[in-house]
Structure formats: structure tokens, C-alpha cells
Amino acid sequence: MCRRSPCSRKGCAMNDAPVQGSDLRAAREAAGVGLREFARRTHWSAAYISQVERGLRPVNADMAKAYADALGTDPVPPPGDPVRIAHEWLLADPPPVEHMASGRRVGSSLADEMERRVVELRRLDDVVGGTTLHPVVRCDLDAARAVVRDASHTPETRRRLLRVVGELSQLGGWVYADAGQYQRAQGVYLDGVTAATEAGDRPLAGQLFSTLSYMVANVGDPHDAGLMARTALRGASADAPPVVRALLGERVAWAAAKAKDSDAARRALDQVDDEYDRRRPGDTEPDWTYWLNRDEIDVMRARCAVELGDAATAETLLSPVVERYPAERRREAALYRSWLAEAYARAGEFDAARAALAKVPADTGSERVERRVADVTRLLV
Template sequence: MTDLGANLRAARDAAGVSLSAMAARTHYSKPLLGLLETGKRAIKAEHVSAYARALNISVETLYGPRDDPLRVAHEWLVADNPVEVHSAAGRRVGAGLAGELEHRVIELRHLDDVVGGRDLLPVVHQELVAAQRVVNDASYTEGTGRRLLTVVAELAQLTGWVAGDAGHYAEAQRVYLSGVSAARDAGNPALAGQLLSSLSYQIANVGDPADAVLLARSAVKGAEGRTTPVVRALLLERIAWASARARDREGTQRALDAVDDAYARRSEGIEEPEWVYWLDRKEIDVMAGRCLIESGDPLAAEPLLSGAIAAYTPEHAREVALYETWLAESYARAGMFDAARDTVDRARKTSQGVNSTRLDLRIASVESLLPG
């Protein structure tokens, strides 16, 4: 509601129309228009239509982008999955270029382990734009097209993740949703689920956790029967986290149990996509610990977090510092403030030189729990 009101005001300001003049054009009172634009009164369809007529613009312009995550998730679930061959007049590319791009995605993904989002975002964004240009402008075989679309979807997931780490949440959402389309066209439902569940994770942290739960469940449902064990464990983790943020303790525990079951089914005979290389037992323990804190059981989280932190090597400074903030929060919520203060100080020291907005916000959030 606030966003739509802001859109109404922005459109009026852009047209150079005062609130008094707008009242005359729409025949609504000036006080009412002020309440609509500040989100203090419910905006109805007739209000939007009145603004569109008065300013000679489209209704769609006032409503803003139509890429609502839950709508996109629904469309993904019900849509067919044909491979669309994107060809245009341009240079024909082959499997060689597709292979090079696939290798580059892996390099960038592993670079995210050691480089903060604010530093890495320009690099991955540039790579995504370049890959999209190849898909849109070049010509290629159906098989190469499938590989190129997969590259675009994987780069969209990485770019969205890095953008979120840098604090650019709207950009992250836009990129995630564009990646869903590419993954669907590539015939890769597991990757589409990864993109939607990544967006769910962001929404659980900075938006409405209830929406995040729906989105995470949509990701699991849409990829059901077409995921490997570790991929399924990852998608289920996102349900667990969103449920914890939504204060659904039973839903959180069910999801965590399902994560353990899925991960236990992995085997050397099942090839996992490279983009789940990082999900191992210690990462699952970290998520379980975080969910325990959100669910009001901080003492049970401490051994899970401490064990995972000890297993990390120093070059993974951002992850170590992030997990130290969760450990500090577990102490703070258990009333162990000296231990919490020592741990968050250690996280701050670990985070020096890591340009991650997500990490900065976590440290500030934990420090706000400490007395004095």
C-alpha cells in the first residue's frame, strides 16, 4: 500500500501537478489524496484510474513492476517447460563458448566464498549481462541453447545472491525472477527451484516471512521428483528458515527433519549440480542452529554453531564472521552477555576488509541485543 501511494505521488510530482490541482482534476479532496499518497488510506482501483486519467499515463505505470514473487512462482508451477531456442541474426556460437561460460560461472561462484558482495557485484553483473547478450543475439543449436540458458540462470542466481549480500534487495529480486524464466526455458526445474528458494531466503530476512514460506514451498513443489538429494536438502532448508522466521516451530522442525532425510540419501552414484558444492553437514548444522535461535532455544544452538565455525578455514572470513554473529546471538538470547560481547567482537575483527552489507547488518543487530 505504501509503495503504491508513493507511486501515485511520484507520478504527480513528475508531471508537475500540485496536490490542489490534482484534487481539481480528480474531484477527490486534497486531504484524501494526501492520505492515499502516504499509504494511510486504502487505495482502490478507481483512485488509480483517476490518477492515470488526470496525468495521461497508463494504469500499469502507477502499479509498478508486475514481477511479484508469488505470482511468478505460480506461473512457473503451471507453465509448460519447452526449451525455447533463442536465435537471432548474429554470430553462430557453439559448444566451445558454452563450456567456457560454464567454467566461468564456477569460478565466480567460488569467488563468492572469499569476496564480499559490494566488491563482487559489478563483476558478476557484467558476466550476467554478457551471457544474456549471447542468448539474445547469437544463433546456436538447441543443445547449445539449453546450456547457455542454464548459464544465464546460474549467473542470475549468483548475481541475486551477491546483490542481496550488498544490500541491493530490489535488484536481487529482479535478477532472481529473470533467472527463473531462463531456467524454465532450459528445462531445469531444480535450478528454477534454487532461484525461487534463494529469493525466499531474502524475503524471510528482509520481507514478510509468510510470503517466504509460500515461495519456498512452491520451489520444492515445482521441482518435486526432479531433484537430487543434496538439492532437495537445500530447498528444504529454505522452508525451515522461512518457517523459523514466521515463528512456526512445528513447521521448522518438520523441514529440518526432511533436510536430514534428504541429505542422508546422497551417494557417489548420484551426480549433484556444481552449485550445491558448499552444502555439507556443517552448513546444515549452522542452519539448524539458526532456526533454534529463532524458535527460542538458543542454548541448543551453541554446539552446532561452534562446531561449524571451528571447521572453517580463515579465507572464508565472511562465513566465519556471519556464523560468529549467530553464536553471539545465541549467547545474548540466553542471557550470557559477556560471552556474547566477546563473540561479536571476534566477528567484527574477522569481518575487517569484507565488504558485505549483510554482515555489517548482522553485527549491528547482535550488538543491539547487548546491554550498555
């Protein structure tokens, strides 16, 4: 795995987004051309094209040009509609897990190492901003994709490796969004859904859609975000432990609050509380839920309250959490202080708002924090 930044490893795409098989498939489908018809127009078989489009074989320059020539379009289309893709994921049967027939064989020891690496990067995200971290995550994600694509493995090892790709995609989308690179974030999230679905991990696929919905709620249409968040929760629920349903339910609540639907937001938040209360010792919980606790649930309820104009509730919930929040988690602490400042500002307590804002550090490496501080500062002018 790539362990330094900037990454000098050959083939590591940090600064440009290579054409993915999913891009080619989206271009073909957008042109209304079936797989066999496209095969007829080119010299490749339908089976080979299907493998390329599903990420099982690499996309080379000849293949990308063939798509452009046969379809009369750019081989890299705009990112797909995430709402449509979410619904397709919910309704589709999971694809079979296929065994890689060629390439270097890898076993469980490499899968162990890659799984440990994901956990390390996830914890690193607690203390490092997206601007710094996203090249490192992208480097690891490229390496994981290459192992899945080019090596051979047993079906169980392949499932584990695909799950690693899905988890790195979730982290990659998150840090891209934190760095303000929203289009890249969306593409990484959706690629991760493909990997998680092939791995048979519906809770992880739901987490990817749900995290994407959170980003869309913040920078796009909150109604689209709400549809994605509800789809993710419903699609993942049958296989998910209570903590996953609670986490995905938070994104439903947030999208509703951003859409100014107070009743839907409160219902979703109450459901989050109920799900979290259903946790039991011995539940098998994915590592990506490690950070969710009662303080974080209170923070989400407070943020929804700010969005819905209930500044008093937001202040009551946020103040104690902010005071005891771990100092090393600078970005999250900064974000929560910005929400506390907004709650004060909307309640007309401008001196308290300025005092809260003054405690936000200027060097978090997060575009989200900078945007939040600018938004709150405008309320004080």
C-alpha cells in the same frame, strides 16, 4: 566474458538496470491488455512483441516508449509479486526451446568457457563480499544475456547458455542481496527463473525461487517466503537429486523459523536430514550445491534454534562449526559468529556474546554482516 571491475565494456549495465522484456510484459499484463490487442495499438506484430517480452530480442528505446504511450504507464513497473510468479511457474508447462535464426553463430566451446566462468565466480563468492563482487557478476550476466539474445546456436548450445544465464542470475541475486540491493536482487532472480525454465532445468529454477525466498524471509514477510520456498521445493523435486531437495528444504525451514512456526521448522529440518542421507556416490549433482555439507546443515539448524528461542541448542551446534570453519571464508565465518553471539546473548551470557562478536572482522564487504552485527549489538545494550 567481462573479467575486471569496474567494467568498461560497452553496454555493461553495472550502475543502472536496463528495461527488460519481462518488465514490458509485466506492464502490459498489469494494464489488462492482451498481446494481440497491444499489437493492434502499435506497428509491431504480436510475434515480434512476444519475442521481445521473452528476451529473445532486445528492448530498444522506441519499444519502451511504445509501451508507455499505449498503456499510459511507466515502462518499468515495480518488480512482480514473486509469490504469484512462483505459483505460475509451478503450474505452467515449460516453453519450447527455440533456435536463434539470426546473428553470429556460437558453439559448444563458448558454452564451455561460460560454464567454467560461472564456477569461478561462485567460488569467488566464498571469499569476496557482495559489495565488491556484484559489479563483476552483473557484467558477466549482461554478457551471457547478450550471447543468448544476439547469437545463433544449436538447441543444445542454447539450453546450456540459458542455464548459464540462470546460474549467473542466482549468483547475481545473491551478491546483490549481500550488498543490500534487495529490489535489484529480486528482479535478477526472477529473470533467472525465466532462463532456467526455458532451458528445461527445473531444479535450477527452484533454486532461484528458493534463494529469493531466503532473502524475503530475512527482509520481508516470512509467510510469503515460506510459500515461495515450498513452491520451489515441490516444483523442483521430481527432477532433483537428494542434495538439491535438502538445500531447498533448508529455505523452507528458515522461512518457518522466521515466522515462529517451530513445528514446521523442525519438520522441514528433519526432512533435510533425510534427503541428505539419501545421497549416493555417482549422483549427478549441480555445482551450485557444492557447499552444502553436514556442518552447513548444523548451522541452519542452529540459526533456526536462535530464531525459535532455543539458545542452548544453537550454541551446542554452532560452537564446533565456527571453530573449524575455513579462515579464508571470512563473510560466512563472520555471519556464523554473529549467530553464536546472538545465541549467547539470548541465554544471558553477555561476556561470551561480546567475545564472539569481537572476532567478527570489520571489512567483509557484506551489508548482511554489518546488519547482523548491529542487530546483535543492540541485544547487549
